[in-house]
Amino acid sequence: MTDFRAEVKKWLAENVPADLDREDVTVRRDWDRKLYEAGYAGLSWPTQHGGRGLGPREEFVFHEEAALAGAPEGYGRVGRLLTGPLLMKHGTDEQMSRFLPPILSGEEIWCQGFSEPEAGSDLANIKTTATREGDEYRINGHKIWTSFGDNADLCLLLARTSPTERRHHNLGMFLLDMRQPGVEVRPIRQITGGSRFSELYFTDAVVHERSRVGGEHDGWKMAMAVLTEERGPADAITRYVSYVGGVQRLERCCAPEDPRVSELRTRVELIRWHALRALEPGEPRKAEVNAVFKLLWSQTWQDLAGFGVSLSCPEHEDYWRHQYLESRGATIYSGTSQIQRNMIGERLLGLPR
Secondary structure: OHHHHHHHHHHHHHHOOOOOOOOOHHHHHHHHHHHHHHOOOOOOOOHHHOOOOOOHHHHHHHHHHHHHOOOOOOOOHHHHHHHHHHHHHHOOHHHHHHHHHHHHHOOOOEEEEOOEOOEOOOHHHOOOEEEEEOOEEEEEEEEEEEEOOOOOOEEEEEEEOOOOOOOOOOEEEEEEEOOOOOEEEEEEOOOOOOOOEEEEEEEEEEEEHHHEEOOOOOHHHHHHHHHHHHOOHHHHHHHHHHHHHHHHHHHHHHOOOOOHHHHHHHHHHHHHHHHHHHOOOOOOOHHHHHHHHHHHHHHHHHHHHHHHHHHOOOOOHHHHHHHHHHHOOOOOOOOOHHHHHHHHHHHHOOOOO
């Protein structure tokens, strides 16, 4: 692992652009291409699917070093971390042949169409419908808080496939072409001034039966597989390094003598150790352990940012203000803190409902 870390450090030092605009579309697409060409786009993907066949620890090391090096985030996250693993486990040979290569290369950008205005934490309450017409489905509905929606070529879409089947047994998972009539994308302006999320509107958009993942009513099972990956250690380690940068600002400038900084550093380091523990072979409770991750990093981020804002440090005031505004939604998206506590209590601790 030491040799691999040294390899990654060297490559990043030679390839991370200086003075880059991390939100620039061209920069982010170029980064996806560089990762693919250097063999870092699918470290833990099996070799038969174009990956390097390495393990989750190598993925961990790469994410850690990339964040420390200030590398940009490409657009490949949803495809590589969510869609790709789902297809390798539940997709058809045709789906894997069609979608996996352009996911790795960064040629096609994916977004995730799950949340709706009335279905965030209660995901099973979605209203977007997939009405079957022969070997096609007509998609109608409204999704919200969709990352990369304004640049996506394809959408990993959860939709209601039956008006009569019981809850959790009336959903389907689809691979929907975003570049077709009937798909409207509206970027959402956030309190930070940016627009990292979008709303998606579907009006008789079409998806073929061959682009459905799993059975017609297996969408809930597919969604749970996706969410388990979304809340995993790769996301936690990226955030860990970001929080280390915040703690370093506190130690060096904003509050060098304040004892509360040591407590925050300890909490940030715990995120790293929890991520490492989850990578141990034979971890039987991935979803539950990932709930601990989500709860830990989201609350730590809000506490760290809130403390930074309270200091009114002239040098880093803009940084802390941005962190504070960005962190407000952290305990809501990807599963609220209340949902994570329920999972931990019921599934890990065995508490009654």
